[in-house]
Amino acid sequence: MNLGQILHDLLFDYTLRTVAMGSAALGLVSGVLGAFAVLRRQSLLGDAISHAALPGVALAFLLTMSRAPLVLVLGATLSGWLGTLFVITVTRQTRIKQDTALGIVLSVFFGFGMLLLSIIQRMPTASKAGLDKFLFGQAATLMSRDVVTTAALGAAALLVVLLLWKEFKLLSFDPAFMKSVGYPVRRLDILLTTLMVIAIVIGLQTVGVVLMSAMLVAPAAAARQWTDKLGRMVLLSGGFGALVGVLGAVTSAQVGRLPTGPTIVLYVSGIVVVSLLAAPDRGIVAQLRRRRRQRVQFAAEALAIHLLNHEGAPDAAVETAIAHLRQHLQWDESFAERVTRRTITSGLAERSNGHLRLTSYGREVARRAMAR
Amino acid sequence: MDRPLALEVRDLTVAYEEKPVLWDVDLEVPEGVLMAIVGPNGAGKSTLIKTVLGLVPSAAGQVRIYGQPYARRRELVGYVPQRGSVDWDFPTNALDVVLMGLYRKIGWIRRPARRERELALESLAKVGMAEYADRQISQLSGGQQQRVFLARALVQDAQVYLMDEPFAGVDATTERAIVALLRELRAAGKTLIVVHHDLQTVSEYFDWLMLLNVRHIASGPVAEVFTADNLRDAYGGRVAFVTPNAGSENGHLSEPQSLLSRGG
Amino acid sequence: MSTAQIEIILIASVVAASCALIGTFLVLRKMALMSDAISHAILLGIVVMFFLTRSRASLPMILAATATGVLTVYLVELLVQTRLVKEDAAIGLVFPALFSIGVILISRYAANIHLDIDAVLLGELVFAPFDRLIVAGRDIGPKTLWLGLSVGVINLAFILLFYKELKLATFDPGLAAALGFSPVLIHYALMTLVSVTAVSSFEAVGSILVIALMIGPPAAAYLLTDRLPVMLALGVLLAVVSAVLGYLIAYLVNGSIAGSMATMTGVIFVIVLMVAPQRGLISRWSRQRRQRAQFAAEALLVHLSQHTGQPEFAAECAVTHLTGHFRWSEPFAAQIVRFARQRDWIEESDGCLRLTRAGTRVASQVMVRS
Ligand SMILES: Nc1ncnc2c1ncn2[C@@H]1O[C@H](COP(=O)(O)OP(=O)(O)OP(=O)(O)O)[C@@H](O)[C@H]1O
Numbered sequence A: 001m002n003l004g005q006i007l008h009d010l011l012f013d014y015t016l017r018t019v020a021m022g023s024a025a026l027g028l029v030s031g032v033l034g035a036f037a038v039l040r041r042q043s044l045l046g047d048a049i050s051h052a053a054l055p056g057v058a059l060a061f062l063l064t065m066s067r068a069p070l071v072l073v074l075g076a077t078l079s080g081w082l083g084t085l086f087v088i089t090v091t092r093q094t095r096i097k098q099d100t101a102l103g104i105v106l107s108v109f110f111g112f113g114m115l116l117l118s119i120i121q122r123m124p125t126a127s128k129a130g131l132d133k134f135l136f137g138q139a140a141t142l143m144s145r146d147v148v149t150t151a152a153l154g155a156a157a158l159l160v161v162l163l164l165w166k167e168f169k170l171l172s173f174d175p176a177f178m179k180s181v182g183y184p185v186r187r188l189d190i191l192l193t194t195l196m197v198i199a200i201v202i203g204l205q206t207v208g209v210v211l212m213s214a215m216l217v218a219p220a221a222a223a224r225q226w227t228d229k230l231g232r233m234v235l236l237s238g239g240f241g242a243l244v245g246v247l248g249a250v251t252s253a254q255v256g257r258l259p260t261g262p263t264i265v266l267y268v269s270g271i272v273v274v275s276l277l278a279a280p281d282r283g284i285v286a287q288l289r290r291r292r293r294q295r296v297q298f299a300a301e302a303l304a305i306h307l308l309n310h311e312g313a314p315d316a317a318v319e320t321a322i323a324h325l326r327q328h329l330q331w332d333e334s335f336a337e338r339v340t341r342r343t344i345t346s347g348l349a350e351r352s353n354g355h356l357r358l359t360s361y362g363r364e365v366a367r368r369a370m371a372r
Numbered sequence B: 001m002d003r004p005l006a007l008e009v010r011d012l013t014v015a016y017e018e019k020p021v022l023w024d025v026d027l028e029v030p031e032g033v034l035m036a037i038v039g040p041n042g043a044g045k046s047t048l049i050k051t052v053l054g055l056v057p058s059a060a061g062q063v064r065i066y067g068q069p070y071a072r073r074r075e076l077v078g079y080v081p082q083r084g085s086v087d088w089d090f091p092t093n094a095l096d097v098v099l100m101g102l103y104r105k106i107g108w109i110r111r112p113a114r115r116e117r118e119l120a121l122e123s124l125a126k127v128g129m130a131e132y133a134d135r136q137i138s139q140l141s142g143g144q145q146q147r148v149f150l151a152r153a154l155v156q157d158a159q160v161y162l163m164d165e166p167f168a169g170v171d172a173t174t175e176r177a178i179v180a181l182l183r184e185l186r187a188a189g190k191t192l193i194v195v196h197h198d199l200q201t202v203s204e205y206f207d208w209l210m211l212l213n214v215r216h217i218a219s220g221p222v223a224e225v226f227t228a229d230n231l232r233d234a235y236g237g238r239v240a241f242v243t244p245n246a247g248s249e250n251g252h253l254s255e256p257q258s259l260l261s262r263g264g
Numbered sequence C: 001m002s003t004a005q006i007e008i009i010l011i012a013s014v015v016a017a018s019c020a021l022i023g024t025f026l027v028l029r030k031m032a033l034m035s036d037a038i039s040h041a042i043l044l045g046i047v048v049m050f051f052l053t054r055s056r057a058s059l060p061m062i063l064a065a066t067a068t069g070v071l072t073v074y075l076v077e078l079l080v081q082t083r084l085v086k087e088d089a090a091i092g093l094v095f096p097a098l099f100s101i102g103v104i105l106i107s108r109y110a111a112n113i114h115l116d117i118d119a120v121l122l123g124e125l126v127f128a129p130f131d132r133l134i135v136a137g138r139d140i141g142p143k144t145l146w147l148g149l150s151v152g153v154i155n156l157a158f159i160l161l162f163y164k165e166l167k168l169a170t171f172d173p174g175l176a177a178a179l180g181f182s183p184v185l186i187h188y189a190l191m192t193l194v195s196v197t198a199v200s201s202f203e204a205v206g207s208i209l210v211i212a213l214m215i216g217p218p219a220a221a222y223l224l225t226d227r228l229p230v231m232l233a234l235g236v237l238l239a240v241v242s243a244v245l246g247y248l249i250a251y252l253v254n255g256s257i258a259g260s261m262a263t264m265t266g267v268i269f270v271i272v273l274m275v276a277p278q279r280g281l282i283s284r285w286s287r288q289r290r291q292r293a294q295f296a297a298e299a300l301l302v303h304l305s306q307h308t309g310q311p312e313f314a315a316e317c318a319v320t321h322l323t324g325h326f327r328w329s330e331p332f333a334a335q336i337v338r339f340a341r342q343r344d345w346i347e348e349s350d351g352c353l354r355l356t357r358a359g360t361r362v363a364s365q366v367m368v369r370s
């Protein structure tokens, strides 16, 4: 299948369009709320909540025997919240630390969910089919009613974020200060966490409970590298989320036997790797280059000092010979060459028949460097 | 004392969990003083400030700002928290942080407008940080970060400022600059309450002093309160004196500089 | 009960004990979620080895999976060291990526051939008894049981041999380093064992139950004791109890065994959370109630002592003043006054409370104590 065909299908094929729209919406919402989660160091809370949602889905189904998206979403939200509450209570009231509380919630709730699912599997009703897609996600099963639910809930969540933008920013940055100026911090905290639960829950059917947390963490972690502004980070994170949502969903719908969740995670992990490496300024490559440049600059100044020290001295002829420098300063050849070049290009010294001679500018720089 | 009381704390008792950390503390701070709160680590200095701000609930007692409970006087109070309390890698710049001091005034939903930006910039300029407005906050030095927090408090245009160790991790030059700024504020009739750790500079910087160690040891003008006896009370004999006659003459220390900071 | 059932229970118990032993250190070192990361990520190692050797022979697979587990730990640390992401995010980035590759490989190329996704999460304990270990022509039991036993013995031996190093590195890494034990070495040794344990348990109980068993029982034990040896023993005990009860319940409702066992670790944790002496919620709440009276009475004493001899004493000592000052309800104020009078700390005359000598002493002790 070629690209043109896929594009054509995206626009005109009903099923594919539905899948793409649903995944884009969920990616956008989880990207936006994931940014706050990551900044509030709640990445792993997302993991716990998404696992905790599973028994909610199963119970909602058992109680209503319906697979209506709204019912399942409600169940998932409730049990996701219950998990969060458990984590908060246990860490506040006992010596158990947060990591342990999160681990208990994610494994126990999930285990309970699987127990319920295994019971549901044995039931004779027909409507049970497809609940297991909540494990790893199956975008291909998205239907327009799912997309409507996703879009409506997602739009509501995004609207709240938009309206309470500066409040959520302050909440994430400095909650103590926020409380001191009289904001209802607890309630805002609960609200933001609820939005995160919603973002998780609407992604479950597409991405699955096992990997949903990656949709919160990865777009945000990638976006953080490209900017130092919260607004841009959140937009970028939402954009990454939407992009990988569509890419993953379409790929898994087009290629056989490819669960959607893992596919999306691979795409988004790719974006993370690229961002960590190549982001300007913060990226690893940029950091390395900066460090190298600084090292050469520093060495060039050291060289200028060396030249200054020997200027006019009897050994000057030996000490300023380019061939000698390498040995004297114990630099390897290529580094010495780069330093020499930098010394010359930055106007610290001039080359004259195999020797380096300080310029007056170089002399001044060397003096200043020594005085430091 | 004809000046009104900027802050009045009466019989304040505070406990974390079951462990009381402030016992029946009384404090009266008249308007327009520059006051240090001094006491050993764990004395409850931060707790006192947080309780005044309603960040920590009190078990008993009351706090009044200009005669009213804090909740009603909030807009009169500015707060500079301890520096370690936020994530400095947060994607935000100095100007943004200062703007946060105006959020409450701006109100829900509305965004900061040009006017608020100008106020924030002015405030940054006051602490000598105008040129760093666009810097991401992790790219500021410790002292600069402290000044940004200070600017955020300034922009609140409060009457009473509570500051938790604003000099921690700040070099001597910045420290003097901050002190100068605090004095300016005092001259403008503001009241400043500062948790301070360096006994050597207390009498140089401040005109009012509270010694605290779980209970209120003493408070009042520095000259009256900064005595060897009181310090011994507060630090439990852990203060080393180098002047042999310190503590004589009804406990007055003529030269606070002769006092080393806490020993052992 | 059939032999197969007994064998299942045995396998589950051995795996549970093994997980709880090593999990105790994860819980104490605040690295509980490393079990989450490792138990997911090792799937990749298992799958890759499966494709390379086309067999499920245990040893190479265990080695490969263990290597993947350690790689996960290393990658997380590498990410944290770049300071570009925080630790929680680093964990949340690394293991989903590795796990996803594993899942995709399975569903693309290995569907229906011995590896399947549900089994990854839940294991196939039901089938474990059918895979027998034959030594010299004699059937000596299920392979999984022997595997679990060996790993359990390795864990136990490691803990016994390096007990003091582990303890020191867990409670005081700084001191451990100063004494010449490398905390890094101990950390990686521990993570290697977590990986080995996860792999060996994986096939039987799946990744999720591995997490539940590594964290739940040690966490419950942590609420019951302060002593490391007791915590280890209790963790093992609670893990085995969870496994056995879990199996029975699964049998009753005819549901997933691993799911039911994980649920039981949760149930047991919640029970312990409620009823544990001292650290349990119930005892905490009742202690708080009791201490509130004690604390309030002491506050009253301190209040009186601070104002004794002061001009404002006449106002401060009034019984009626207490409700306003301490914001106590009237019945509570009355209760506290009664509490203090019963102990001869205060006396009342004309509605004014005064400290007795005993009360003065208590007040000054109270202030010194805190
Ligand atoms: N959140 C808390 N929960 C329990 N105890 C606390 C809490 N915060 C502080 N404490 C305890 O209360 C006491 C007073 O702490 P506080 O931070 O007020 O001291 P401080 O005077 O500011 O000390 P420092 O000079 O070290 O800043 C200490 O013993 C501390 O251990």
Ligand SMILES: [Mg+2]
Residues within 6 Å of the ligand: B045, B046, B047, B164
């Ligand atoms: Mg403090």
